[in-house]
Amino acid sequence: MATALLILHGLVAVSLLGAITHQTLATCASPTAKPYSFFGRFRAVRSAGFTNAIVVLYLTSWLLGAIVYLYFKVDVQPSLERDHHWHTLGFFDLKEDFAAIGLGVLPAYWSCWLQPVDGRSDHIRTALTLLLTFIVWWAFLIGHVMNNIGGFGW
Amino acid sequence: MSGSAYRRFAFAYGAAFALFYAISRARGLALFTVYPAQGVVLLGLNRSRDVADPVLEFLAPEMYWYGWTASAAVGALVIGLLAALLPDRLCRFWAWRVGRSSNGNDRMRLSHNTLVSALVESFRCWRRTGLNCSLVKLLIALDATSLVTISARYESLL
Numbered sequence: 171m172a173t174a175l176l177i178l179h180g181l182v183a184v185s186l187l188g189a190i191t192h193q194t195l196a197t198c199a200s201p202t203a204k205p206y207s208f209f210g211r212f213r214a215v216r217s218a219g220f221t222n223a224i225v226v227l228y229l230t231s232w233l234l235g236a237i238v239y240l241y242f243k244v245d246v247q248p249s250l251e252r253d254h255h256w257h258t259l260g261f262f263d264l265k266e267d268f269a270a271i272g273l274g275v276l277p278a279y280w281s282c283w284l285q286p287v288d289g290r291s292d293h294i295r296t297a298l299t300l301l302l303t304f305i306v307w308w309a310f311l312i313g314h315v316m317n318n319i320g321g322f323g324w
Numbered sequence: 325m326s327g328s329a330y331r332r333f334a335f336a337y338g339a340a341f342a343l344f345y346a347i348s349r350a351r352g353l354a355l356f357t358v359y360p361a362q363g364v365v366l367l368g369l370n371r372s373r374d375v376a377d378p379v380l381e382f383l384a385p386e387m388y389w390y391g392w393t394a395s396a397a398v399g400a401l402v403i404g405l406l407a408a409l410l411p412d413r414l415c416r417f418w419a420w421r422v423g424r425s426s427n428g429n430d431r432m433r434l435s436h437n438t439l440v441s442a443l444v445e446s447f448r449c450w451r452r453t454g455l456n457c458s459l460v461k462l463l464i465a466l467d468a469t470s471l472v473t474i475s476a477r478y479e480s481l482l
Contacts, residue, residue, distance in 0.1 A: 236390065240360040243385055267349070270393045274341025274400060277334035285331075 172241040176317070179234035186227040187310050193220040194303045197296055221283035225276060228306070232273055235313075239266070242316075250319070258312075258319060265312040272305040329408040336407030341400035345392060354391025355398065359384050 196217035199209035250259055279302055282295040347353065354369040361384055369388060 239389070240358070240387070243387055244361045247385070266389050267345070270345055270389070270396065271342050273393070274345065274396065275338045277404075278338040281331050281334040 172238065172245070175234055175238050175241075179231060179238055180313075180317070182227055182231045182234060183306075183310050183313065186224065186231050186306055189220045189224050189227060190299075190303050190306050193217045193224065194299050197299055218283050221280060224302075225280050228272065228276060228302075232269060235269065235309075246316075255319065258316060261312045262316055265309050268305045269309050272302055272309075275301060275305075332410065333404040333408035337400045337404030340403035341396050344399035345396035348392040348395040352388070353395050354388040355394040356391045358387040358390050360387060361385060 192212065192215065195209065195212045196215050199213045204210045205214070247259070275298060279298045282298055352369050356368065357366050357370040358364075359366070369391065371386065
């Protein structure tokens with residue numbers, strides 16, 4: 171059960187990572203990018219269309235992560251502590267903090283993307299999207315390291 | 325809830341959530357404690373070693389993260405609802421008080437400077453104290469708070 175949930179959590183996280191990275195690059199790419207260049211193609215996408223998917227995927231990923239965390243605490247964490255993986259556990263602590271803060275930011279992020287863009291709300295939208303992107307990337311990478319920690323040899 | 329009230333709720337909720345989460349972590353204010361090995365949930369913050377031998381901490385690991393998140397969510401919900409219920413003119417008055425001595429561009433510059441200095445301070449603290457430091461976590465949470473608060477200031481000016 172735990173393995174199935176972990177795989178599902180990973181798949182949802184990959185989808186979320188793809189969606190939010192695409193939206194962020196589309197938002198941050200220069201308006202002067204050539205239409206057929208790499209960034210030009212990113213800009214051509216209607217980035218607001220990702221918003222609902224990102225919110226749903228974030229909530230799903232968070233919920234699955236919260237369930238898998240119960241198994242982690244009982245079955246995995248004691249052996250990591252025994253083997254003195256303190257840095258990895260510290261990074262994982264930050265992951266749980268960031269994920270919780272991202273949950274709090276989510277309504278503001280959603281609200282920003284619902285509203286049509288003008289000069290000032292564009293800054294807010296970009297800032298919140300970047301914050302959420304950082305959280306998602308951090309959570310993904312640390313989760314991946316934690317999942318493969320035996321193979322990393324840390 | 326109207327669009328304007330929802331926006332006020334969303335930004336107040338975001339700012340208050342990060343702040344309450346940081347306070348919950350720093351002060352240990354968990355709404356409940358989960359014991360996953362036993363499948364038990366107890367109200368408030370409980371430590372295994374408080375009630376029996378310290379060795380029980382290994383047999384019954386406790387989890388506070390759910391409780392911290394729930395505490396922050398409840399506190400932020402109250403603040404968010406209060407912000408949503410405030411009349412529009414009060415919000416505009418607050419925004420005017422916050423930035424009364426400067427025009428819009430100065431205010432934006434000041435806000436960005438605040439965020440940048442908070443991030444620099446977090447980085448310094450990170451370098452100085454190592455990774456698993458509660459102060460670093462607190463500062464990072466405060467960075468997120470300042471970001472959302474700054475955004476809320478912009479929002480109330482729209």
